[in-house]
Amino acid sequence: MLGNFSYMNATKLYFGEDSLSFLNEELPKYGSNVQLIYGGGSVKRNGIYDAVVEILKANGKTIIEDGGVMPNPTVEKLREGVKIAREKHVDLMLAAG
Numbered sequence: 146m147l148g149n150f151s152y153m154n155a156t157k158l159y160f161g162e163d164s165l166s167f168l169n170e171e172l173p174k175y176g177s178n179v180q181l182i183y184g185g186g187s188v189k190r191n192g193i194y195d196a197v198v199e200i201l202k203a204n205g206k207t208i209i210e211d212g213g214v215m216p217n218p219t220v221e222k223l224r225e226g227v228k229i230a231r232e233k234h235v236d237l238m239l240a241a242g
Contacts, residue, residue, distance in 0.1 A: 182211045184216070184242050
C-alpha cells in the first residue's frame, strides 16, 4: 500500500431518451467552461450534438470542443483531452454520444 489516502470518483451517468432533460439541473453546479467530448459523425447525425449545444448555450456555458474521441480511446487521445482541459481551465467534462 502507498500509505494513507482518499480517493473519490464523482462521475454521474444518465442513460435513456430523457437524459438531456437532466442537463438543466446539473449545469448550474459547475463553472462556465465545459469541454464537450464526443465521437464521430453519429452524434451530429442523430441530433444529440445540436441539442446539447443548445442547452449549454442556454445555460451560459462556454463550449470547448473535443471531438473525434473513439470508443476505448488511446492513451494519446486521453492525454490530448487532458491537455485541452488544463489549457482552457475546464470546469466540467461532458461526454455526449
